[in-house]
Amino acid sequence: MYARPGLGLREREIATIAALTAMGTAQPQLKVHIQAGLNVGLTKSEIEEIIIQMSVYAGFPAALNGMQAAKEVYSSSDASEFDQDEPN
Amino acid sequence: MYARPGLGLREREIATIAALTAMGTAQPQLKVHIQAGLNVGLTKSEIEEIIIQMSVYAGFPAALNGMQAAKEVYSSSDASEFDQDEPN
Amino acid sequence: MYARPGLGLREREIATIAALTAMGTAQPQLKVHIQAGLNVGLTKSEIEEIIIQMSVYAGFPAALNGMQAAKEVYSSSDASEFDQDEPN
Amino acid sequence: MYARPGLGLREREIATIAALTAMGTAQPQLKVHIQAGLNVGLTKSEIEEIIIQMSVYAGFPAALNGMQAAKEVYSSSDASEFDQDEPN
Amino acid sequence: MYARPGLGLREREIATIAALTAMGTAQPQLKVHIQAGLNVGLTKSEIEEIIIQMSVYAGFPAALNGMQAAKEVYSSSDASEFDQDEPN
Amino acid sequence: MYARPGLGLREREIATIAALTAMGTAQPQLKVHIQAGLNVGLTKSEIEEIIIQMSVYAGFPAALNGMQAAKEVYSSSDASEFDQDEPN
Numbered sequence: 001m002y003a004r005p006g007l008g009l010r011e012r013e014i015a016t017i018a019a020l021t022a023m024g025t026a027q028p029q030l031k032v033h034i035q036a037g038l039n040v041g042l043t044k045s046e047i048e049e050i051i052i053q054m055s056v057y058a059g060f061p062a063a064l065n066g067m068q069a070a071k072e073v074y075s076s077s078d079a080s081e082f083d084q085d086e087p088n
Numbered sequence: 089m090y091a092r093p094g095l096g097l098r099e100r101e102i103a104t105i106a107a108l109t110a111m112g113t114a115q116p117q118l119k120v121h122i123q124a125g126l127n128v129g130l131t132k133s134e135i136e137e138i139i140i141q142m143s144v145y146a147g148f149p150a151a152l153n154g155m156q157a158a159k160e161v162y163s164s165s166d167a168s169e170f171d172q173d174e175p176n
Numbered sequence: 177m178y179a180r181p182g183l184g185l186r187e188r189e190i191a192t193i194a195a196l197t198a199m200g201t202a203q204p205q206l207k208v209h210i211q212a213g214l215n216v217g218l219t220k221s222e223i224e225e226i227i228i229q230m231s232v233y234a235g236f237p238a239a240l241n242g243m244q245a246a247k248e249v250y251s252s253s254d255a256s257e258f259d260q261d262e263p264n
Numbered sequence: 265m266y267a268r269p270g271l272g273l274r275e276r277e278i279a280t281i282a283a284l285t286a287m288g289t290a291q292p293q294l295k296v297h298i299q300a301g302l303n304v305g306l307t308k309s310e311i312e313e314i315i316i317q318m319s320v321y322a323g324f325p326a327a328l329n330g331m332q333a334a335k336e337v338y339s340s341s342d343a344s345e346f347d348q349d350e351p352n
Numbered sequence: 353m354y355a356r357p358g359l360g361l362r363e364r365e366i367a368t369i370a371a372l373t374a375m376g377t378a379q380p381q382l383k384v385h386i387q388a389g390l391n392v393g394l395t396k397s398e399i400e401e402i403i404i405q406m407s408v409y410a411g412f413p414a415a416l417n418g419m420q421a422a423k424e425v426y427s428s429s430d431a432s433e434f435d436q437d438e439p440n
Numbered sequence: 441m442y443a444r445p446g447l448g449l450r451e452r453e454i455a456t457i458a459a460l461t462a463m464g465t466a467q468p469q470l471k472v473h474i475q476a477g478l479n480v481g482l483t484k485s486e487i488e489e490i491i492i493q494m495s496v497y498a499g500f501p502a503a504l505n506g507m508q509a510a511k512e513v514y515s516s517s518d519a520s521e522f523d524q525d526e527p528n
Contacts (some may be wrong), residue, residue, distance in 0.1 A: 006137040007102075014099050015106035015138050019145050022107035022235075024289030025464030026145070026501030028508075049094040050103050057107050057114070059198075059234045061290030068292075110499075112377030113200030114237030116244075146499040147462075149378030156380075182313040187278050190271075191314050194279035195286035195321050201376030202321070202413030204420075225270040226279050233283050233290070286411075288465030323374075323410045325466030332468075358489040363454050366447075367490050370455035371462035371497050378497070401446040402455050409459050409466070 013037040014050055021051050021066035022058035030066060034073045044074065101125040102138055109139050109154035110146035118154060122161045132162065189213040190226055197227050197242035198234035206242060210249045220250065277301040278314055285315050285330035286322035294330060298337045308338065365389040366402055373403050373418035374410035382418060386425045396426065453477040454490055461491050461506035462498035470506060474513045484514065 007015075013036055020030040037047050047070060055063035095103075101124055108118040125135050135158060143151035183191075189212055196206040213223050223246060231239035271279075277300055284294040301311050311334060319327035359367075365388055372382040389399050399422060407415035447455075453476055460470040477487050487510060495503035 006131075006133050007141075011099065011102050011138075012141060014095075014102050015141055016145060018103035018107045019110035019142055020501065023110050023146060023464075023501075024287075026499075026505065029145070029501040029504065043094075045094050050099075053095075053100060053103055054107055055235070057104060057117070057235045057237060058111060059230075059238070059290075060232055061284065061287075061293040062235070064293065065290065108237065111200075111237075112375075114235075114241065117237040117240065142499075144500055147378075147495070147497045147502070149372065149375075149381040149497060150499070152381065153378065182307075182309050183278075183317075187275065187314075188317060190275050190278050191282035191317055192321060194283045195318055196413065198283035198287050199322060199376075199413075202411075202417065205321070205413040205416065219270075221270050226275075229271075229276060229279055230283055233280060233293070234287060288463075319411070321411045321413060323406075323414070323466075324408055325460065325463075325469040326411070328469065329466065358483075358485050359454075359493075363451065363490075364493060366451050367454050367458035367493055368497060370459045371494055374459035375462050375498060381497070395446075397446050402451075405447075405452060405455055406459055409456060409469070410463060 009040045010037075010042060013040055013042060017047060017050050017066075018054060021054040021069075022062055024058065024062045024065060027065065027069050030069045031073050034070050035077065038073075038077075044070070097128045098125075098130060101128055101130060105135060105138050105154075106142060109142045109157075110150055112146065112150045112153060115153065115157050118157045119161050122158050123165065126161075126165075132158070185216045186213075186218060189216055189218060193223060193226050193242075194230060197230040197245075198238055200234065200238045200241060203241065203245050206245045207249050210246050211253065214249075214253075220246070273304045274301075274306060277304055277306060281311060281314050281330075282318060285318045285333075286326055288322065288326045288329060291329065291333050294333045295337050298334050299341065302337075302341075308334070361392045362389075362394060365392055365394060369399060369402050369418075370406060373406040373421075374414055376410065376414045376417060379417065379421050382421045383425050386422050387429065390425075390429075396422070449480045450477075450482060453480055453482060457487060457490050457506075458494060461494040461509075462502055464498065464502045464505060467505065467509055470509045471513050474510050475517065478513075478517075484510070 013033060016033045017030065017037055020026045020033060034047055038044070048067065051066035051070060052063055054066060101121060104121045105118065105125055108114045108121060122135055126132070136155065139154035139158060140151055142154060189209060192209045193206065193213055196202045196209060210223055214220070224243065227239055227242035227246060229239075230242060277297060280297045281294065281301055284290045284297060298311055302308070312331065315330035315334060316327055318330060365385060368385045369382065369389055372378045372385060386399055390396070400419065403418035403422060404415055406418060453473060456473045457470065457477055460466045460473060474487055478484070488507065491506035491510060492503055494506060
């Protein structure tokens with residue numbers, strides 16, 4: 001699926017992070033895709049923008065729970081020590 | 089929201105189209121954002137890739153209903169006459 | 177259910193209108209309960225406040241679709257001719 | 265939102281507790297609003313009536329999980345020691 | 353998927369009709385599978401039992417909307433003229 | 441509900457396991473019904489077929505979380521020691 005032409009990996013991860021945040025029933029998979037998003041070059045602040053944007057479409061609880069998932073990903077990976085947004 | 093830094097308009101529309109397709113409870117708003125996606129430069133095939141990708145995360149009915157929304161947007165706009173993917 | 181002690185009919189209809197708006201999968205039943213809410217004395221503006229409040233918890237599409245349901249109830253009943261908010 | 269005219273705080277909390285129970289994807293926020301409901305004067309039995317009522321609209325699992333959230337709120341606060349329903 | 357061993361076609365359609373009724377976001381697909389259920393030998397009353405059972409797990413609106421889907425399937429097919437439950 | 445005529449207990453549990461897996465908001469109740477399914481004679485592989493089938497209708501996260509629920513049921517019961525699929 002992610003190898004199909006038409007959208008890049010970065011855009012596919014944006015779509016998936018948005019959808020899983022909005023659905024609110026897939027926290028484990030959301031965490032996997034937040035990590036995948038970091039791996040394909042999304043910064044933490046970009047991921048958080050996607051998640052915050054979901055408050056408009058799916059409500060604040062969905063966005064808050066998405067932010068919680070992001071925090072858990074950050075704190076369980078090297079990503080928590082070296083902020084990818086300001087890589088010096 | 090869409091004017092916040094960090095993500096471009098194109099990426100924000102990708103996120104919104106993905107989320108509304110996955111939620112499946114917001115067909116009128118999905119149509120608005122499919123049109124908005126076309127307006128910020130997403131091609132029809134890119135929009136359809138986002139929608140099809142949602143079959144993985146929210147099931148085939150969500151993706152099929154999203155495709156139906158896309159068709160209705162196309163057929164109610166000039167976009168239906170001139171395929172934006174092959175503009176020449 | 178509505179005859180159980182502890183909450184009045186007015187409060188039970190508030191709860192039901194809120195829930196059905198937030199769920200977004202029960203438009204016919206939402207309309208029934210918007211009418212029921214009018215019948216037990218909720219004003220149109222109170223019903224609309226409940227629906228708008230749901231934008232916070234379930235997103236703007238849920239609230240907008242709830243408002244659409246309310247408009248359809250108003251226009252299909254006498255309630256559309258005589259605004260119950262200013263009855264005199 | 266809660267300061268807008270038209271509905272009192274008590275009624276706004278009824279709407280929110282109902283919606284979050286029915287949605288079933290926002291347990292942390294449901295707990296916050298069960299506590300908020302207690303703070304604006306809803307009794308435990310009134311809160312439980314709202315939650316039980318949701319079994320009709322969103323099914324028994326949603327209501328049972330809402331009751332579980334209520335129990336967790338009660339047991340983590342002074343409210344668990346002094347039942348607000350029988351304050352004397 | 354339906355050709356995998358372990359469950360028969362009849363049981364697979366029961367599972368699908370139940371799920372689509374409970375989800376409430378896939379009425380067109382629910383209709384397709386109600387027809388498919390009739391085709392693999394489920395009777396109308398069996399299909400209706402599945403749908404009614406969903407009121408327990410997903411609430412009455414989901415079940416009522418599922419029954420509405422069933423009625424629309426029946427009335428748009430020969431199945432509406434000759435009740436398959438009493439074929440003689 | 442389960443005593444109504446028209447569907448057997450086995451088929452009713454298939455419907456419930458399918459619906460709760462697809463909904464994704466009722467993990468505790470899903471576990472109860474996976475155990476109930478084992479009790480009425482569904483094998484583990486049949487239960488897993490139902491859950492996997494839900495990936496088509498509700499997406500892979502719903503199916504994966506359903507499989508996780510099944511594993512937790514198996515490991516907390518005698519069922520984990522003696523595989524019911526090969527009872528001899």
